[in-house]
Amino acid sequence: MKDVYGRELEDLRITLTHACNFTCFFCHMEGENDGDSLLSADQISLVAQIGMEFGIRTVKLTGGEPTLRRDLPEIISKLKEVGIKEVSMTTNGYLLKELAGKLKDAGLDRVNISLHSIDPVIFKEVTGVNVLSKVVEGIEEAKKVGLRPLKLNYVVTRKNAKGIFEFINFASSSNIDEIHLIELHPVGLGKEAFYTHVDMSDIEGRLNEDCTLVEIRNKHKRPRYKCGNLVVEVVKPYANPIFCSGCNRIRLTVDGKLKTCLYRDDKIIDISDIIKSSYSTEEKEELLREAYRLAILIREPNFRFRYETSKTG
């Protein structure tokens, strides 16, 4: 179902926990600050199931660190049971060596693994933990069990910008399908970390020279380059009306709110009372439908093109 700006709703992005085993200096925690009463696998899958009636086809599991949820395999299998076409997860990769096989068996389709440097010193400086080799083992395990396409996320800051093309070579030679070069967002710790912000235009300039622009893809209209067999996607959401005009997603927060935009705390429908109530399933379903209708009604692109008319005479 489209919103009043003509944008379809296709992707449900679920924050499974605020907990994390890393301390990245820029962490935006997906724009969430409060609420820590976690939803159960059944509650999450019910929200996704009703979302499907409004166009939701894919789910992204995120956090905090989603692999810290012990019931993660159950969450994934229930989402697949209700008919979600693709379940993917964004993770720091630390626990993937142990978990990748179990998650694949539960129905996980693919993963994005955040890796902001292949230099152990810079990795530690960014993430606060000295565990680069464990994350690389996690990446290897994800490949082994067939979590494809396999994507790596690289948030570009002054701390790691020099290493981007070395990182691209690493990803190409490691049989990675895609990398995301992500502009730092000034959200959460990202606000204090914003002094390390890097304008990505030089990087895009070099990608235009060394690689081939293959597609401006539908989702967020992100530019995608082909560098050999590797796809490099540039993710620049901040103050970017083009990005918002292609926004196809809604968020489910840790404590049960439908959040219509990463940056907006005023565009939220609280469904926690419905999900946690003792109403019958039919009653819950009907109330959740109403909540989705409202959420779609209030959804709007956060950054928009503006026009001004000048007054003369």
Ligand SMILES: Nc1nc2c(ncn2[C@@H]2O[C@H](COP(=O)(O)OP(=O)(O)OP(=O)(O)O)[C@@H](O)[C@H]2O)c(=O)[nH]1
């Ligand atoms: N502003 C904004 N940023 C987003 C949105 N979705 C994802 N991001 C950011 O994009 C970066 C990459 O996020 P991922 O978790 O890899 O999600 P994705 O890029 O949509 O994932 P794929 O579907 O796997 O390509 C992160 O910094 C996210 O916070 C969004 O709708 N709005």
Ligand SMILES: C[S@@+](CC[C@H](N)C(=O)[O-])C[C@H]1O[C@@H](n2cnc3c(N)ncnc32)[C@H](O)[C@@H]1O
């Ligand atoms: C909040 S994390 C949650 C999932 C998982 N813990 C991880 O780090 O992959 C989701 C994605 O957002 C990215 N991210 C975190 N803070 C950011 C910021 N301030 N600006 C841009 N991206 C950010 C992370 O690198 C990661 O790729």
Ligand code: SF4
């Ligand atoms: S970006 Fe991910 S791994 Fe890093 S602190 Fe935030 S939630 Fe944890």
Ligand code: SF4
């Ligand atoms: S509308 Fe909000 S959630 Fe969607 S792309 Fe823009 S900033 Fe991100």
